[in-house]
Amino acid sequence: MELVLALGIGVFTASGVWLILRPRTFQLVLGLCLMSYAVNLFIYAMGRLRVDAPPLVGSEAVADAAIYTDPLPQALVLTAIVISFAMTALLLVVLIAARGLTGTDHVDGEDEE
């Protein structure tokens, strides 16, 4: 499972980096999205991968930390997801405004001939 996750994060990051180096604005947005997925998975993985381990202590509270997974990275990821979601929305608005003002979807606002 670790291998799959690591490969997934790697592929997301690599594709994201390639995309944000492209000249079109939509590619830029997609690239940043993919990179933020990779980063979210990465933070999640930093809490170590556990299967069948709840992050919250139930009502029959047993004071045994070993059966619970670390809840903090999950909370961090939630915050990070919300923030990157908002930023992507904003970037899309700016992208459309730039498209309308410059008439091209090149990131510099002008197409090189």
Next chain:
Amino acid sequence: MNGWAGHLIVVPILLPLIASAIMLLLDERQRRAKNAISLVTHVALLGVAVTLMVQTVQLGFSGNSATRVYLIGDWAAPYGIVLVADWLSSLMLLLASILGLASFIYAVARWDRAGPRFQVLHLLQMMGLNGAFLTGDLFNLFVFFEILLAASYGLMLHGSGTKRVTIGMHYVAINVATSLLFLIGVGLIYGIAGTLNMADLATIILGTRGTELTLLQSGFAVLGLAFLIKAGMWPVGFWLPKTYAAAVPPAAALFSILSKVGIYALLRVYLLLFTSEVGWPANFGGEWLLYGGIATLIYGTLGVLAARTLSRVAGYCVIISSGTLLGTIGASDGAVLGGALFYLVSSTLGIGAFYLLLELVERRETESSVRTIVEPVFEDEYTGARPEENADEVRIVIPATIAILGGGFMFCALLLSGLPPLSGFIAKFAIIHGLLNLEPTIAPAIGLLVALMIISGMATLVATTRAGIDLLWTPSDRPPPPLRLAEAVPVGLLLLVCLGLMVFAGPTMRYMERTGVSLQDRQGYINAVLGADRRTTEPRTALP
């Protein structure tokens, strides 16, 4: 620290949040109400910042620890969220609130009408800044960075137009990517240390060894890269001058503290966490900062000489200021902090005033193009040029407007280039004096840094003088545009503070030196944060 006074630390974050939330309920046409709310909030923020600083000074000079901790929700330190007000935080809070007030008053004159919700974004930016200066853990630092960035995207795009939107898009994209780097760094650090509270981290990393240490250091390196992109260090700072030049002047003035947030974060993390006790290389990152600072200074000096517009000159002044600070921090491992902090305050205020002023100066050239966006909102308001009968008089005597603008411009130029007798000179002198006294023999890199600091000052002087002759001495057919009180007051306020820094250089320098000492006192910070008393002492009872 009992009763309501204990909650003072959280006010700089809550107050702008509440005020901006209230303003969202108001219609765009209720400008006067919005401005009134905004003004009251800014003045209150300034008052709180001054109070916090006075408390710091009183506590600090009476021998106690000046580091005050506020536990949000009254959770004990490493588990809950902490806000920390110490010497450095109080200083940065005061700096931010002075700059915020000045740029807000300036915007009231006309720029807030260039687009919707200027006041709301402006206050949210203040909230993000204050939060970043107060927070005691890395993840909340990220959150407050995002708040101030989100607001700065809005301010950057304020006024719209093709140029602002295209450059704004670059700015947003670069900062979103930077935030991802920030998160990777934070994730790595959490994965190894299991905590993000800075005081807790400082104790936990003492025990890391081997591969864990390598991973932790990689985490800090990635985090540091994110801070350096914000601060505008050479290979990662190309976005800065053109972004700041495209923003509207009041936003650009407020942005001049944005790059200093990167420096603040660097100072905080670097001095608290990187220590030779752990068996880390004593200067982990120090050489990067030193050589990066030198490269940044070279880039800024060349840029300031090559810049063709004043707003570009100001942008490269930001770069020079960052380079000087990074180089000084890197060269001395924090030993010359007093001078560096003095320089930070003086250059931030100087650049802020310069951004506000240069628009007034350049307005003569671009008046016709700017006027299209300014429409009178109130009946008694007159935005056109002064009546023609003044025109003859203008050619005979120096008009008062030009005299004021010219005087302010000269003041800024002297301040930025670091010539005596203004505070820029005192700051640079303190830095250079400190750097030269570090060791009996001067290392070549430090010699280069000092030389570049002096050369960059000269380059700034050349660039501003050239622009000043072009803009202020060239006779113009048109009478100078009227200077409004609301535009002259904030520039005057900022320059007055700089003048105050010069007149009261002694006490100010003592404060800065003391701040430097407190930053070196790692154990003091750790004890204050981890040993903070909870407000309630009775144990929490479990829910039924």
